[in-house]
Amino acid sequence: MRQRIAIDMDEVMADTLTKRLALYLAEFGEEIPAESLHGKKIYDAVAEERRDAVSSQLRVAGFFRDIPLMVGARGVLAELMERYEVFITTAAMEYPNSFTEKYEWIKEHLPFFPDSHIVFCGDKSIIHADFLIDDTPHHFSRFAGQGILFTAPHNVNESRYQRVDSWSDVRKRFLGEPLT
Amino acid sequence: MRQRIAIDMDEVMADTLTKRLALYLAEFGEEIPAESLHGKKIYDAVAEERRDAVSSQLRVAGFFRDIPLMVGARGVLAELMERYEVFITTAAMEYPNSFTEKYEWIKEHLPFFPDSHIVFCGDKSIIHADFLIDDTPHHFSRFAGQGILFTAPHNVNESRYQRVDSWSDVRKRFLGEPLT
Numbered sequence: 001m002r003q004r005i006a007i008d009m010d011e012v013m014a015d016t017l018t019k020r021l022a023l024y025l026a027e028f029g030e031e032i033p034a035e036s037l038h039g040k041k042i043y044d045a046v047a048e049e050r051r052d053a054v055s056s057q058l059r060v061a062g063f064f065r066d067i068p069l070m071v072g073a074r075g076v077l078a079e080l081m082e083r084y085e086v087f088i089t090t091a092a093m094e095y096p097n098s099f100t101e102k103y104e105w106i107k108e109h110l111p112f113f114p115d116s117h118i119v120f121c122g123d124k125s126i127i128h129a130d131f132l133i134d135d136t137p138h139h140f141s142r143f144a145g146q147g148i149l150f151t152a153p154h155n156v157n158e159s160r161y162q163r164v165d166s167w168s169d170v171r172k173r174f175l176g177e178p179l180t
Numbered sequence: 181m182r183q184r185i186a187i188d189m190d191e192v193m194a195d196t197l198t199k200r201l202a203l204y205l206a207e208f209g210e211e212i213p214a215e216s217l218h219g220k221k222i223y224d225a226v227a228e229e230r231r232d233a234v235s236s237q238l239r240v241a242g243f244f245r246d247i248p249l250m251v252g253a254r255g256v257l258a259e260l261m262e263r264y265e266v267f268i269t270t271a272a273m274e275y276p277n278s279f280t281e282k283y284e285w286i287k288e289h290l291p292f293f294p295d296s297h298i299v300f301c302g303d304k305s306i307i308h309a310d311f312l313i314d315d316t317p318h319h320f321s322r323f324a325g326q327g328i329l330f331t332a333p334h335n336v337n338e339s340r341y342q343r344v345d346s347w348s349d350v351r352k353r354f355l356g357e358p359l360t
Contacts (some may be wrong), residue, residue, distance in 0.1 A: 093295040093296060093298070096283050103276050114302070115274070116303040118273050118302060119299060119302075119349065120272070121301075126184075126299055126308055126309065127308060128305065128324055129306065130218030144308055
């Protein structure tokens with residue numbers, strides 16, 4: 001039986017942070033400096049009076065539909081699927097408005113990916129897989145397989161888990177050296 | 181750590197068959213005889229020229245929103261949650277129109293159930309649980325825990341799995357004798 005990899009969406013397959021920073025700029029007319037996001041979620045990096053606005057971004061209809069694909073995600077995902085059984089596992093229950101948008105996003109950007117291997121969940125300890133590639137360390141605490149931390153600004157200080165910095169890194173970790 | 185039970189929705193928590201039979205009666209002006217459903221899905225129990233209509237039932241907007249709760253499901257679920265970690269795991273990816281309807285159905289009928297423990301999936305081998313209560317035997321074939329078949333007319337000839345006939349049976353199997 002092939003090993004099984006579960007892969008998160010936001011900040012792993014989808015470049016959610018880039019979209020959130022653009023929305024912040026549009027709303028407040030200023031950028032969030034990159035250094036202030038190190039080790040912090042965007043919510044904790046902004047002034048207190050802007051936190052409600054930042055939280056609300058995720059509940060706006062359409063938010064999850066047009067997030068950019070993360071660089072390299074599509075090609076490496078397709079390659080992984082040749083050697084592993086791959087599931088996309090996203091904590092969509094936190095944002096019930098996101099169900100259809102996330103599904104349509106996958107259909108648009110990853111049309112080769114089978115519906116049968118998409119999972120919308122909350123607590124990811126329910127996922128039965130050998131590996132979980134995710135940017136959120138708390139999903140690893142009860143996960144039965146191995147957590148692989150996908151680097152995002154908010155998790156740079158986390159040192160408990162094996163880490164990949166990019167999809168090129170995912171490729172190296174799971175498929176060895178790039179094809180020549 | 182508490183044992184974990186994953187529970188299906190359609191024909192287990194939700195009485196989907198009753199709704200489908202009512203829709204069939206409304207559309208064709210006749211009932212499907214109970215005996216013709218033994219060992220068969222509704223699709224296979226009707227005349228060939230009516231199969232498209234029967235399949236289409238599930239794709240009509242609103243179909244999954246007003247299905248009756250299965251008798252006994254709510255009370256036993258609440259009791260199970262006191263002794264086990266319980267997830268609701270439904271193959272919603274087969275009907276992407278169902279996401280919001282299924283979520284709202286759970287919120288209405290099982291308001292005490294946590295979002296974090298709802299899973300919309302396709303292939304249920306991704307579920308990491310000790311038990312899976314489901315009416316569809318094929319979900320057990322690659323499931324790592326123990327499959328518990330919830331009796332439905334279509335599965336009466338299946339003999340490979342432990343079976344429960346009702347929510348009262350689920351209670352006996354997982355909680356022992358009823359409280360007096």
